[in-house]
Amino acid sequence: AQSVTQLDSQVPVFEEAPVELRCNYSSSVSVYLFWYVQYPNQGLQLLLKYLSGSTLVKGINGFEAEFNKSQTSFHLRKPSVHISDTAEYFCAVSLWGAAGNKLTFGGGTRVLVKP
Amino acid sequence: SAVISQKPSRDICQRGTSLTIQCQVDSQVTMMFWYRQQPGQSLTLIATANQGSEATYESGFVIDKFPISRPNLTFSTLTVSNMSPEDSSIYLCSVLQDTTDTQYFGPGTRLTVL
Numbered sequence: 737a738q739s740v741t742q743l744d745s746q747v748p749v750f751e752e753a754p755v756e757l758r759c760n761y762s763s764s765v766s767v768y769l770f771w772y773v774q775y776p777n778q779g780l781q782l783l784l785k786y787l788s789g790s791t792l793v794k795g796i797n798g799f800e801a802e803f804n805k806s807q808t809s810f811h812l813r814k815p816s817v818h819i820s821d822t823a824e825y826f827c828a829v830s831l832w833g834a835a836g837n838k839l840t841f842g843g844g845t846r847v848l849v850k851p
Numbered sequence: 852s853a854v855i856s857q858k859p860s861r862d863i864c865q866r867g868t869s870l871t872i873q874c875q876v877d878s879q880v881t882m883m884f885w886y887r888q889q890p891g892q893s894l895t896l897i898a899t900a901n902q903g904s905e906a907t908y909e910s911g912f913v914i915d916k917f918p919i920s921r922p923n924l925t926f927s928t929l930t931v932s933n934m935s936p937e938d939s940s941i942y943l944c945s946v947l948q949d950t951t952d953t954q955y956f957g958p959g960t961r962l963t964v965l
Contacts (some may be wrong), residue, residue, distance in 0.1 A: 768952055779943055779958040780894075782852070787952060826893060830952070837882070837947050839954055841893045 738763035738829050742842035749763040749817055750850050757845045758814040759827035767829040770800055770839070772811045783825070786810065797821070822849045853878050853946050855957035863963045864934055871930045872960045874944035879924035882947040884954065885917070889940045897942075900927040934964045 743758040750822040761767060768787050772780040784795025791803040801812045810827060854877040864870050874883065883900040897917055898906040906919040918927045931938050941961050945954040 770953070772956070777961075780945075782953065782954040782955065785951075786955055828955075837952055837954070838884070838896055838899065839894075839945075841895075844893045 738767060738831060738840050740827050740829055740842035742825075742827055742845050744845050745843065746846045746848070748848045748850060749793055751819055752816050754813065755821075755847060756816050757825050757827075757847070759807050759810045759812065759842055761810065761827075761829045763808075763829065763831065765831055765833055768837075769801075769803060770828045770830075771795065771799070771810070771812050772826045772828060774826065774844075776823070780826065781850050783812070817847070817849050819851065821847060823847060828848050852953075852955045853880065853948065855944065855946060855955060857944060857957040857960050859960060860958065861961040861963075863965060866935055867934045868934055869930055870934065871928050871963060872942055872944075872962075873926045874929070876925050876946050880946040881924070881949055883921065883927045884945045884947070885927070885929045886943045886956075888941045888943060888944065888959070894943065897902055897929070902963055931962065933959065934962075936964045938962065939964045 739762050741760045749755045770785045771783040773783050784793050786793050786803045794800045799814050825845045829840045830837045830839050856875045858873045860877045875907050885897040888894050897912045898908045900906050900919050900921040902921045917929045941959045943959045945956045
C-alpha cells in the first residue's frame with residue numbers, strides 16, 4: 737500500500753519570502769501525485785498535479801513542484817508568498833492506472849504567512 | 852473542472868440522531884468518493900460511491916454507520932447514522948474526472964455532534 741509523509745506540520749514564513757513544503761511517498765508501483773490547498777473553512781482546491789511528462793510542474797497561484805522518482809519526493813515551492821497563501825496544504829498520491837484512483841493523503845502542512 | 856455542491860454546509864446535531872449529506876455535481880461522473888476530515892487532521896477515505904451498485908467501504912468504515920446512495924451519475928448522499936460526538940468532522944465528497952485521473956472536491960459539510 738502507498739503512504740505519504742509531509743515532513744513539516746507547520747511552516748511559518750514571512751510575506752514575500754520563499755517557501756518549500758516537503759512531501760515524500762512510498763509505493764511499489766508508479767503513482768500520480770497531487771497538491772491540494774485548503775483555505776480556512778473551505779474545501780480542497782487542486783494546486784497542481786503530476787501524472788507524467790516533465791518532472792517540474794507548475795500550478796495555480798505561482799506554485800510549482802518537482803517530482804523526483806529516485807528520492808520519491810514531490811516538494812512544493814513558491815518563490816514569494818502572500819498573506820493570502822495562509823492555508824493548509826496536502827500532498828496526495830494515487831496509484832497509476834489503478835481502478836478507483838483512490839487518494840492517500842499526507843498529514844498536511846499548515847502555512848502561516850506573517851507580515 | 853466540475854462544479855460540486857454539498858448540502859448542508861454545516862449542521863449541529865444531537866447524539867443518537869442521523870444526518871444525510873447531499874453531493875451534487877454539474878456533469879456526469881463515473882466515480883464519486885466520500886472523505887472524513889476530523890478536527891485538525893488530514894482526509895480519510897470513507898467509501899467509493901458506485902452508480903448502480905453498493906458502495907465500496909474502506910477499512911474501519913461500515914455500511915450500517917455510513918450508508919451511501921448513488922442514484923445517478925450526478926448525485927450521491929452520505930448518511931451519518933446514530934451519531935456520537937466522535938463523528939464531529941468535516942465530510943467532503945469528491946468526483947473523479949476520467950480524462951485527467953484527477954479528483955475535485957466539494958466545499959465540505961461541517962458536522963458538530965453534541
